[in-house]
Each structure stands twice: as C-alpha cells, then as structure tokens.
Amino acid sequence: MDPPFSPLSISREFKKETWRHTILLSFQSLGVIYGRLSTAPLYVFGTLDPEDIDPNKDLYELFSFVFWTLTIISLLKYTLIVLRADNDGEGGTFSLYSLLCRHAKVGLLPDDKSGNEIKPYHGKSSCNRSVESMARNAIKKCKASHYLILFLALFGSCMIIADGVLTPAISDVPVTSSCAILVCIFTLQHYGTHKIGFIFAPIIIFWLLFISGVGLYNIVHYDSHIIYAVSPVYMYRFIRNIDFERCKLLGSVVLCVAGSEAMFADLGHFSKKAIKVTFVCLIYPLLVLSYAGQTAYISKHLGDSKDVLHLSESVPKRNIYHAFTVLSLFASAVGSQATITASFSIINQCQAFGCFPRVKVIHTSDKIHGQVYIPDVNWILMVLSLAITIGFRDIVQMANATGLAVISGMLVTTCLMSLVIGLYWGKSLLLSACFLVIFGSVEAVYLSLCLLSFYKGAWCLVLFVVLSMIIMLSWHYGTMKRYQFDIENKLSVDWLTNLSPGLGVSRVPGIGFIYTDIVTGIPAFFSHFITNLPAFHEVLIFISFKSLPEPYISPSQRYLIGRAGPKEYKIYRCIVQYGYCDCIRDTDDFEDRIIQCIGEFISREEGDFEALTSPEEKMIAVGRSMADGSPLIPLTRADSYIGAASLATSGALSPFGDPSESSCPPARRKKVQFVLPPNSHRMRMSVREELQELVDARESGTAYFLGQSHLTVRKGANFLKHFLIMMYVFLEKNCREPPVALNIPHAALVEVGMVYII
Structure with a gap:
C-alpha cells in the first residue's frame, strides 16, 4: 500500500x-x-x-x-x-x-484548532512532559x-x-x-x-x-x-x-x-x-x-x-x-x-x-x-x-x-x-x-x-518584505476564517442519518468521496447539496487532510479511519495526516489506498485496538501490514475509462445530465478492482458482507464532492478585513488547485459552491 x-x-x-x-x-x-x-x-x-x-x-x-x-x-x-x-x-x-x-x-494555524477533535501524532520530545514550566x-x-x-x-x-x-x-x-x-x-x-x-x-x-x-x-x-x-x-x-x-x-x-x-x-x-x-x-x-x-x-x-x-x-x-x-x-x-x-x-x-x-x-x-x-x-x-x-x-x-x-x-x-x-x-x-x-x-x-544605509539601496528590501508579508498574512487570514466558518456551520451526522426515503432522499449505487477540511460533522457544502438535490451514495467517505507541524508522518500513523453514524449507513471518515515534507495526493491510486484502509478498518474494528477517541466517533490508525493478510486484494485491469458513479445514472438527479455528454471526457487510466482474499470464509459474516458491499460499491463507480468557497466580507467590516479578504480571493483564483483536486476525472467531479460571509 x-x-x-x-x-x-x-x-x-x-x-x-x-x-x-x-x-x-x-x-x-x-x-x-x-x-x-x-x-x-x-x-x-x-x-x-x-x-x-x-x-x-x-x-x-x-x-x-x-x-x-x-x-x-x-x-x-x-x-x-x-x-x-x-x-x-x-x-x-x-x-x-x-x-x-x-x-x-x-x-495559530487552522489545523491546530482541531486539537480537541482528534488526537494528533506526536514525535519524540527531549523535554520533560510531566512538569511544564511557568514560562x-x-x-x-x-x-x-x-x-x-x-x-x-x-x-x-x-x-x-x-x-x-x-x-x-x-x-x-x-x-x-x-x-x-x-x-x-x-x-x-x-x-x-x-x-x-x-x-x-x-x-x-x-x-x-x-x-x-x-x-x-x-x-x-x-x-x-x-x-x-x-x-x-x-x-x-x-x-x-x-x-x-x-x-x-x-x-x-x-x-x-x-x-x-x-x-x-x-x-x-x-x-x-x-x-x-x-x-x-x-x-x-x-x-x-x-x-x-x-x-x-x-x-x-x-x-x-x-x-x-x-x-x-x-x-x-x-x-x-x-x-x-x-x-x-x-x-x-x-x-x-x-x-x-x-x-x-x-x-x-x-x-x-x-x-x-x-x-x-x-x-x-x-x-x-x-x-x-x-x-x-x-x-x-x-x-x-x-x-x-x-x-x-x-x-x-x-x-x-x-x-x-x-x-x-x-x-x-x-x-x-x-x-x-x-x-x-x-x-x-x-x-x-x-x-x-x-x-x-x-x-x-x-x-x-x-x-x-537605508536610503542607499536598503529601502527596496522594505518594499519586497511588505509585499511578501501582505501575501502571507492575507493567505493565512483567509485560510483561518474559512476554516472557522466551516466549524461554525457544520451539522451533526445525525442530521444526515435521520434523512429517510420518506422525506424524498434516496441512496444511489457507488461511492461518494467528500473532501472537507473539518474532521467531525457534516460540512456545510454537502448539507447544502443534499438539501437541494436529495440523494447520496450508498457508501460515503468523508476525507480530511490534516497538516501536522512535522516534516514527515510515518505510514502507520497517516490514515485514521472511523465510522460516522450507525454501521448500517456505511458512512466512513478518513483523516489523512501528513507533514510539511510529505507528498500524498499527487498519485493516481490515492482513493484506492483509502478503500484498502477502510477494508483494513472493517476487519480490525472488532478488535478495537490502537483506538483513538474523538467527540463524535472512534478512529483507528491503519496502514500496517496485517498478520493474516490484507482484507482486500487489488487487481489491476487493462486500461479502461474511469466513469463516475454519477447521481444522474440512477435517475435521482437528472439536472446533471448524462456523464457521456460532458464536454470533459473521462480520463483513460488503469482501474483497480478489489476482491476478497481466498481465506475470506474465515471472516465473521458481518465483516465479509460489509467488505463485499464496499467492493460492489467501488465497481459501481465513484464520485468526488468538493466545496467551492466564495468569501465575502460582512457589511460594516473595517478596511483591513476588506483588504485581507480581497487579497485572499485574488490569490486563491490565481494559485494552484487544492491538492484534493489533483488527478480527479472531470466527469466524476462535483463542485458545490458556498458563500462564506466573514
């Protein structure tokens, strides 16, 4: 893996x-x-x-x-x-x-705000942790x-x-x-x-x-x-x-x-x-x-x-x-x-x-x-x-x-x-x-x-530093405010699981990957999507990337997997921890690795070892090799089109249209098929069934949900806030796409716009 x-x-x-x-x-x-x-x-x-x-x-x-x-x-x-x-x-x-x-x-970084939501990975420290100094x-x-x-x-x-x-x-x-x-x-x-x-x-x-x-x-x-x-x-x-x-x-x-x-x-x-x-x-x-x-x-x-x-x-x-x-x-x-x-x-x-x-x-x-x-x-x-x-x-x-x-x-x-x-x-x-x-x-x-010697050339340094500081502070300020808005407007998992077919909400075949910055709850953009288009996939995976203030995170501590809601709803949460020198999303097999980790979580969940607790759900660190082998075996097919588990294919959301009519054709790349191992009959019946449902959902296709934020300043805000948000919006429009958007087939991508009032 x-x-x-x-x-x-x-x-x-x-x-x-x-x-x-x-x-x-x-x-x-x-x-x-x-x-x-x-x-x-x-x-x-x-x-x-x-x-x-x-x-x-x-x-x-x-x-x-x-x-x-x-x-x-x-x-x-x-x-x-x-x-x-x-x-x-x-x-x-x-x-x-x-x-x-x-x-x-x-x-002061946004990722530090969630310290009470999940237990972060700590490296070795040379200082005495038992007694903290007054300083x-x-x-x-x-x-x-x-x-x-x-x-x-x-x-x-x-x-x-x-x-x-x-x-x-x-x-x-x-x-x-x-x-x-x-x-x-x-x-x-x-x-x-x-x-x-x-x-x-x-x-x-x-x-x-x-x-x-x-x-x-x-x-x-x-x-x-x-x-x-x-x-x-x-x-x-x-x-x-x-x-x-x-x-x-x-x-x-x-x-x-x-x-x-x-x-x-x-x-x-x-x-x-x-x-x-x-x-x-x-x-x-x-x-x-x-x-x-x-x-x-x-x-x-x-x-x-x-x-x-x-x-x-x-x-x-x-x-x-x-x-x-x-x-x-x-x-x-x-x-x-x-x-x-x-x-x-x-x-x-x-x-x-x-x-x-x-x-x-x-x-x-x-x-x-x-x-x-x-x-x-x-x-x-x-x-x-x-x-x-x-x-x-x-x-x-x-x-x-x-x-x-x-x-x-x-x-x-x-x-x-x-x-x-x-x-x-x-x-x-x-x-x-x-x-x-x-x-x-x-x-x-x-x-x-x-x-x-300030007037003899050193003044140009001040101009450069002022410009650089404006860029860095604007980006940091906008990132923090956007994260705070997500935290304040998230919904509990109960809101999603309480939705029933009687209210017009249906489950469609396939897997939905929902990328979000928060590590608990339902992000505002996805609740906005469900409210307006009442359908979601039979398997949902909420993926969050958590940057930790360390250069590298070991593979055994990188993926934290847990459930969001009751087991029968098949809603999972994956928190990907990475250091500032790790490169984790620039690969085509990222989602396949997530599915393997979820399979490992399902098989290990009964043992409940190495559990990390958070206010909402139980998280288990996965990524280590299992003594009895992997619960899901990947098989690489020949080159084939990667289609989306589009909600439109089920007839639930006809406004999306047929993916085959999209102006951006699906990407041609190798597709991985997962199968259960030969010794799967030794697994518990409930574990084998859930793994098979995950495999079947993967075969039905995948869709990727991304939130598209539009920051605007509240009326009456001061000039400094207006300026920082304006700079952030300009930089966001002209910088690279977020890491989660890399290598995602356009036909399988669903972007949901949200207005963030700061």
Whole structure:
C-alpha cells in the first residue's frame, strides 16, 4: 500500500549515515550551501570607500571584526547550536516555529484548532512532559505572544526569500553578462540539488583554494603581523573611538556571514553532519586565510589606487589575474545557489502551514525528501533578480540591501531559537536568555549599522518584505476564517442519518468521496447539496487532510479511519495526516489506498485496538501490514475509462445530465478492482458482507464532492478585513488547485459552491 520509499527509511538512513555518505553530501553542499559564504570576500572590503579608512588602525580592527563575526555567528551560533534544533532533518525559520507549535502550543494555524477533535501524532520530545514550566504556561495562555511568534516566523521567511532575490543580482560583471548568468542559474534549478551540487562543487573548491592560497601568499609577503589582529583587543579599540563615519565601515562587515542562514535553511537538502564537517574543516579556515591575506595586502597598498579594496587587486601576479577573473565569475554565479535553494525550502514549509498560496512543489530526490524545486517561485525569483540587476546597477546599494536582509533573518532565528532552548529542549530560562543576549546583541548592533544605509539601496528590501508579508498574512487570514466558518456551520451526522426515503432522499449505487477540511460533522457544502438535490451514495467517505507541524508522518500513523453514524449507513471518515515534507495526493491510486484502509478498518474494528477517541466517533490508525493478510486484494485491469458513479445514472438527479455528454471526457487510466482474499470464509459474516458491499460499491463507480468557497466580507467590516479578504480571493483564483483536486476525472467531479460571509 505504501510506496517502497517512506520517510521512516529516510530517518534510518540519516541515523546510520556512513562517513562515505557524509563525504559525498559534504561535497555536494559545497556547490549549494557554501557558495554564498565563499564569495563574501568579493564584497566585504570591496563595498567600502578607501577614503573612509585609516590605514594605521582601521584595517587591523576591521579584520578583527570579520574574524570574530564569522566565529561567533557562523561557527558558534549556527554550526554548533542552531543546527542541533533540526526538526527531523528539516531546518529554517518555520522548522523552529514547527517545534514551538508542537511543544509550546503556540500555533495559530487552522489545523491546530482541531486539537480537541482528534488526537494528533506526536514525535519524540527531549523535554520533560510531566512538569511544564511557568514560562511555557504563560506563553500558551497569552494569545498576543502567539501572534508575535507567527509574525517573527513569517518575517524571517520573507528575509530569506528576499536574500534569494538580492544575492543572485550582486555581481561585478557588466549588466548584460550578469543578466545572462542569472537566466542560466535559474534555468538549471529544475535539475535538483543532487545534480547542481555535483556541477557547482568543483567550482567552489577551486575558488576557495585559490583565494586562500593568495591570502597565505599576501600574509607572508606583506604583513605577517595581521595574525595578531584576531585578538578582540582590536575590536575594543575600534569601539572606543567609534563615530558615525566609522560606524558605516561595520555595515559591510556583516556580509562576511551572508550565507550562514542557508546552512540551517538548507538542512533538509543534506545532513547535519555533512554541513558541520564541511564548514569546520574547510570553509572556516580557508575564509579566515583569505580575509587575513586581503587585509595584509591593503595595509601596504592603501592609497595606491581607487580599487585597492577589491579582492582582485590582491592577486600577486598579473598572469594569474585572468584565472581569478574566470573563477570569480563562476563563483559569483554559484554563490546565489544557497539562497535560491533556501527559498524553495522555506516556501515549501510555509505552504504546508497555510501561510503561502498553493504552488507546485517537485521533489527532486527519491532519497532526501527535503530536496525540492518550485517552478513558479523559481521564475518569479528570476524576474525580480533581473529587475534588481537592471534597476540598481550599483553593487554597493545591492550589498546594503543584502546585508539588511541577512542580519534581520539572523536576528529572527536567534529569537525563535531562544524559545526553542527553553520550551522544547527544556533548558533553564537563564540559558535561553544568555543565548538571546549574547547572539542577539551582536546582531542587533549590526542591524542598527545596516539601517544607517537605508536610503542607499536598503529601502527596496522594505518594499519586497511588505509585499511578501501582505501575501502571507492575507493567505493565512483567509485560510483561518474559512476554516472557522466551516466549524461554525457544520451539522451533526445525525442530521444526515435521520434523512429517510420518506422525506424524498434516496441512496444511489457507488461511492461518494467528500473532501472537507473539518474532521467531525457534516460540512456545510454537502448539507447544502443534499438539501437541494436529495440523494447520496450508498457508501460515503468523508476525507480530511490534516497538516501536522512535522516534516514527515510515518505510514502507520497517516490514515485514521472511523465510522460516522450507525454501521448500517456505511458512512466512513478518513483523516489523512501528513507533514510539511510529505507528498500524498499527487498519485493516481490515492482513493484506492483509502478503500484498502477502510477494508483494513472493517476487519480490525472488532478488535478495537490502537483506538483513538474523538467527540463524535472512534478512529483507528491503519496502514500496517496485517498478520493474516490484507482484507482486500487489488487487481489491476487493462486500461479502461474511469466513469463516475454519477447521481444522474440512477435517475435521482437528472439536472446533471448524462456523464457521456460532458464536454470533459473521462480520463483513460488503469482501474483497480478489489476482491476478497481466498481465506475470506474465515471472516465473521458481518465483516465479509460489509467488505463485499464496499467492493460492489467501488465497481459501481465513484464520485468526488468538493466545496467551492466564495468569501465575502460582512457589511460594516473595517478596511483591513476588506483588504485581507480581497487579497485572499485574488490569490486563491490565481494559485494552484487544492491538492484534493489533483488527478480527479472531470466527469466524476462535483463542485458545490458556498458563500462564506466573514
């Protein structure tokens, strides 16, 4: 029933990760994650004005800031601490938010509202569940803190996406060449992380070895005393004599850690061990050598030329200058890969949490589900990057905007991480506060310095973030309101079962799949359908998709099956639980798997083991292999038309007409026929009869019922509500169809429109 490759096998694979596998992933990560960090030496000193630098003291002090910023933020914060907060192999801002939703109960998402209706699946937690801290209780009860945490998660995500727009645009090459490179980079994205990593990794390796070799030469040849500048005393000297002009110098220093956030955001594409090993053993020491060598060269040549601060000037011999030019061109192109990949990961998580419009997500690896590609987002990022490149044409302004995006995203991660330390890891509040103060203070200082250059390019970042936040908040608000409307207007199952033929309601052959967001009761759109067209199928299956704040849900916990109403009415409920990295509906055999699960439920119901209780009905987790075999055996027929169990075929609802006359002919695909196993005579008579009725209903055909919501704002509502709903309606009309609508034959689809007054 389940695919041969499951998320559980992913977990085991990472747990048993060999050094050979680690080295392979480390090699690939060089071409994806570390391109941005590796090309930072091109811009840290190159975006400064030589006239603002005092050659006698500023250079050593600036290098000291570069060294300690790289050490504190990239090495200590991300490599040693933040990477430990992975959410089953997934990283990024929303991964931290996911942990808080699960273990601190701060979720505001629609799926969290049903916590009292069904027992959700919980992953392992490292914190003590028996005694909750006062802080956890206080945050859980304070609704304002929930909104603040969600806002931080969305804001941090916007910053990572903005970095994915700005970073590809930064280049020293002419505008025409830069645009051509951008088009090539974004065109390659559909090949996936695995292939791109192998293509780009050699470029970054050669680049790092080249600039570190040049740096070592410059240290030995020009100023070997630069090594003493790693002492924090030089930072103290700089701060002691700080003024407005010297503050502007530090604004570019933050670029040395640009790309550090990608180490965590791209965690789902690789493994934690591979990322750590690569940074500690290769990236960090080689970058320190490069920065030290460039500083040593500048200290002896400052004032010789206007371009002395550019890394290209520190290349010792002109005959290898051309090699540097070619390498820097390719390395700059590869440098944008980390932020593009991180944008895909973050948007994939946001979409699963109901905070981003539906887009198509393609999993590019059959081994690591975190490796995703989003075509629509890819082309939007390309267009925006081209617009930035053509519009600014100034590397300094783009660097200012990038620096602000980088440090803002890092500060959000620090805030959320401090909550994770206290609320998820179960550490003391003092340790959580220390993390926030130590790293947050450093990043807050850099943030204030970056704001000094707001009018020099950073303003475009604000426009992008405002637009992105409007999209995310509008979608989240509309999704929540629609779900709340469904909850408030649902009817009990008794309303449906009490309808009798004497009231003009008839049962017709076949199976009706009713897709709904609610997990109990009858959705308003289906009751609206029955009221106006009084007939429904002899077997009804209410299917709900429940997104849980976890990357993956094991197959044994994915399907929850129960009855809705008395047994003789043959009304079932199926709740499909999935994580934000699971892909469950993009298959043609989804409904067949549901039928198999219901068959397993019918055979297991008598035992009543592993039961989950809800206010309305009993739910049983199915999906595991049974000791005595499957209660339903699927047989694949030859290619045939999949017809609908249309209500019109029974004569009950003639307004639908004959499906054969539909303008959309039925899809031609393989149809699965179910039969009872040879040992079915050993089953209880009632179980065998119900299974046979399910098989017969499947043979009669299937129909699919979807609710089509039309949101409108109540009269007298304020402007903000009007604006958010208007944006949601616009986005819903222009985004991808809901997952439940995928691969459903048009001839079997019945959409029921409902007006939602918000």
